[in-house]
Amino acid sequence: MSERTLSGTGVTPRAGVGTVVWYRPEADLELPEPPAEGVDAAAERERFEAAREEARAELERERDRTAERVGEEEAAVFDAHVQFLGDPQIEEGVLAEIDGGLPAEHAVRRAFAGPIEQFEGMEGRMAERADDLRDVRDRLVRVLVGGERVNLAELPEGSVVLAERLTPSDTAQLDPDRVAGFATVTGGRTSHAAIFARSLALPAVVGVGGDLESIAEGATVVIDGDAGEVAVDPSEERREAAAGGEEVEIRHEPVSTADGAPVEVAANVGRPAELEPAVARGADGIGLFRTEFLFLDRESPPAEDEQYEAYAEALSAFPAGRVVVRTLDVGGDKPVPYLDLPESENPFLGERGIRRSLGPDAELFETQLRALLRAAGSEHGDGLAVMLPLVATIEEVEAALDALDAVAADLDDAGAEYARPEFGVMIETPAAAFMAPELVERVDFLSVGTNDLAQYVMAADRGDERVADLHDPLHPAVLRAVARTVDAAEGEECWVGMCGEMAGDPDLTELLVGLGLDELSMSAVTIPDVKANVEATDREEAAALAERALAASTKREVNQLIRRDR
Amino acid sequence: MERVVTVVPEAGLHARPAAKFVETVQEYESDVSIARVDNEGDRVAAGSMIAVTSLGVRCGEDVRIIAEGEDAEAALDALEGVLTTPEDELDS
Numbered sequence: 001m002s003e004r005t006l007s008g009t010g011v012t013p014r015a016g017v018g019t020v021v022w023y024r025p026e027a028d029l030e031l032p033e034p035p036a037e038g039v040d041a042a043a044e045r046e047r048f049e050a051a052r053e054e055a056r057a058e059l060e061r062e063r064d065r066t067a068e069r070v071g072e073e074e075a076a077v078f079d080a081h082v083q084f085l086g087d088p089q090i091e092e093g094v095l096a097e098i099d100g101g102l103p104a105e106h107a108v109r110r111a112f113a114g115p116i117e118q119f120e121g122m123e124g125r126m127a128e129r130a131d132d133l134r135d136v137r138d139r140l141v142r143v144l145v146g147g148e149r150v151n152l153a154e155l156p157e158g159s160v161v162l163a164e165r166l167t168p169s170d171t172a173q174l175d176p177d178r179v180a181g182f183a184t185v186t187g188g189r190t191s192h193a194a195i196f197a198r199s200l201a202l203p204a205v206v207g208v209g210g211d212l213e214s215i216a217e218g219a220t221v222v223i224d225g226d227a228g229e230v231a232v233d234p235s236e237e238r239r240e241a242a243a244g245g246e247e248v249e250i251r252h253e254p255v256s257t258a259d260g261a262p263v264e265v266a267a268n269v270g271r272p273a274e275l276e277p278a279v280a281r282g283a284d285g286i287g288l289f290r291t292e293f294l295f296l297d298r299e300s301p302p303a304e305d306e307q308y309e310a311y312a313e314a315l316s317a318f319p320a321g322r323v324v325v326r327t328l329d330v331g332g333d334k335p336v337p338y339l340d341l342p343e344s345e346n347p348f349l350g351e352r353g354i355r356r357s358l359g360p361d362a363e364l365f366e367t368q369l370r371a372l373l374r375a376a377g378s379e380h381g382d383g384l385a386v387m388l389p390l391v392a393t394i395e396e397v398e399a400a401l402d403a404l405d406a407v408a409a410d411l412d413d414a415g416a417e418y419a420r421p422e423f424g425v426m427i428e429t430p431a432a433a434f435m436a437p438e439l440v441e442r443v444d445f446l447s448v449g450t451n452d453l454a455q456y457v458m459a460a461d462r463g464d465e466r467v468a469d470l471h472d473p474l475h476p477a478v479l480r481a482v483a484r485t486v487d488a489a490e491g492e493e494c495w496v497g498m499c500g501e502m503a504g505d506p507d508l509t510e511l512l513v514g515l516g517l518d519e520l521s522m523s524a525v526t527i528p529d530v531k532a533n534v535e536a537t538d539r540e541e542a543a544a545l546a547e548r549a550l551a552a553s554t555k556r557e558v559n560q561l562i563r564r565d566r
Numbered sequence: 567m568e569r570v571v572t573v574v575p576e577a578g579l580h581a582r583p584a585a586k587f588v589e590t591v592q593e594y595e596s597d598v599s600i601a602r603v604d605n606e607g608d609r610v611a612a613g614s615m616i617a618v619t620s621l622g623v624r625c626g627e628d629v630r631i632i633a634e635g636e637d638a639e640a641a642l643d644a645l646e647g648v649l650t651t652p653e654d655e656l657d658s
Contacts, residue, residue, distance in 0.1 A: 072654075073654075076581045076582035076585075076653075077581060079581070079582050079585035079586070080580075080581045080582065080584060080585045080615065080619075082585065083584070083585040083588045083589065083615035084615050084616065086592075086615075087614050087615045087616050088611070088613060088614050089614050089616050089617065090616070115616045115620075118616075118620060119619075119620065122620070122622070126619075126620075126622050129580075129619055129620075133616075296576050296625075297574065297575060297576040297625070297652040297653060297654070298574070298652055299574060299650065336626065337572050337573075337574055337625070337626050341626070
């Protein structure tokens with residue numbers, strides 16, 4: 001039988017192979033027609049109250065179970081469900097329908113219809129609240145009709161779950177040791193199911209569309225969360241690739257290509273809790289330490305000492321490695337109460353990143369630089385590197401260097417212990433890629449942020465699913481911007497890294513080594529795969545591959561070169 | 567009695583912060599309602615998760631909470647506390 005492939009949105013950079021189990025929640029089943037003679041309203045009210053109590057108890061159990069197995073953050077959704085369950089608007093609706101002669105289960109479906117429709121009509125993430133309401137409604141109906149819950153927690157090992165959609169409660173039950181992955185007809189990258197899949201590192205593809213229904217129960221499929229594909233009756237090659245994906249050995253030492261060139265493989269870290277997993281997965285260092293966690297979700301900016309502690313903690317997690325700290329990168333899309341962040345029509349093209357640090361947030365920038373220079377003088381400070389976000393001009397780099405000099409002079413005067421860290425910029429704007437030859441004369445390193453670079457080169461909003469195809473770093477235009485950056489550093493005292501999603505895609509390691517990148521930084525999950533691929537890469541062959549990719553006219557040609565068709 | 571508060575949790579009035587907010591409203595006798603300061607027309611009952619969530623209030627936005635009843639002041643104090651506590655510090 002030959003392989004058949006369906007595409008959707010991949011949500012985890014992992015693949016899994018298994019046997020299809022269709023999950024059709026009982027709530028989709030037809031309810032018996034309500035009796036024509038009406039109902040005993042008092043009895044139906046009591047049934048509703050009792051069902052609501054039972055549903056609440058279930059939710060609380062699932063909340064605790066999720067908090068324990070996945071995390072507090074993921075469990076929060078059940079707190080919301082408890083409140084939706086007790087919502088007075090719903091209660092009023094249900095009681096009115098019961099008084100109108102409907103049995104409780106029908107009354108529940110009717111009462112939820114309006115609010116679900118209301119959320120469905122809203123923009124973006126608000127629309128996903130409709131999923132929460134459906135989940136609460138279906139739970140109530142199931143309790144009312146006494147339905148047995150399909151037990152997602154006890155599926156046979158090696159199951160692949162296919163469903164119209166998976167609610168948060170459904171996903172929370174999936175046991176990653178038994179389930180090889182899941183795919184759904186609906187859903188986007190930010191749906192609950194997608195977020196759960198990522199936190200459990202479970203292969204998943206969402207938003208496949210109605211074609212998914214054509215896959216039969218018991219079929220063998222590969223869920224490729226990386227390519228965003230569901231392969232039915234997969235080829236032997238594909239099955240092996242998917243099955244072998246998890247077996248990669250974790251390497252705790254730096255790796256080199258087959259012909260002996262070292263390539264640093266580092267982690268992107270967004271908060272202190274991510275340090276330990278990065279070390280555990282074998283990261284050589286941190287290629288992108290985002291500092292926003294220090295600044296967001298609070299009422300006043302962090303003090304210099306608090307920042308110093310956070311940077312020193314990151315450095316001590318990697319005593320022998322490099323830690324690249326990006327200075328504060330906020331703009332109109334991430335509101336911070338104590339900063340005056342004016343709403344911008346177009347926040348990604350507005351005052352953000354280094355533009356704010358050299359403008360309205362100059363004081364904050366100075367404090368951050370002081371904390372960083374002091375951290376560079378701390379016990380493991382040798383590995384510290386400071387990186388500026390969203391650079392577009394040489395003037396910005398020079399102004400930031402002036403600020404750094406001024407802070408160093410201050411610290412000298414104060415007799416404080418400090419050191420000058422490595423200093424570099426992110427290549428995210430086409431302007432920076434064009435100006436790379438001038439940048440390399442002024443900095444110690446460049447790091448290509450491919451998520452934003454693809455967004456700005458392709459003029460495609462990274463958050464807009466409708467242009468997701470354009471927002472892809474494999475477009476030759478983006479690859480050429482990367483190549484231009486790397487070439488500018490050739491023969492200079494300046495290393496070039498990459499810290500976008502692209503760097504963590506194991507399929508692209510050979511291409512990226514071929515383009516000449518010295519460092520790749522990614523989410524911890526794919527570090528072992530990328531390290532293994534670096535070791536398998538021969539630089540000469542990789543350079544030839546890169547040359548062909550740079551000569552390509554279309555993304556499709558690039559995909560064919562890396563033997564991937566998406 | 568009313569109070570204007572800037573919403574601190576990063577998620578805005580969604581998920582856990584919204585649930586905690588509604589739960590807190592229910593602990594008091596007073597009638598409580600909420601609206602964005604710049605959109606009084608959308609004022610809703612603060613005891614309804616659906617209504618509160620549908621406002622779509624984001625982090626950094628200002629809301630006006632109105633409470634009427636014997637314990638209005640205590641209710642406003644408690645609700646201000648919820649809206650100004652970062653999400654990871656909320657008790658679950």
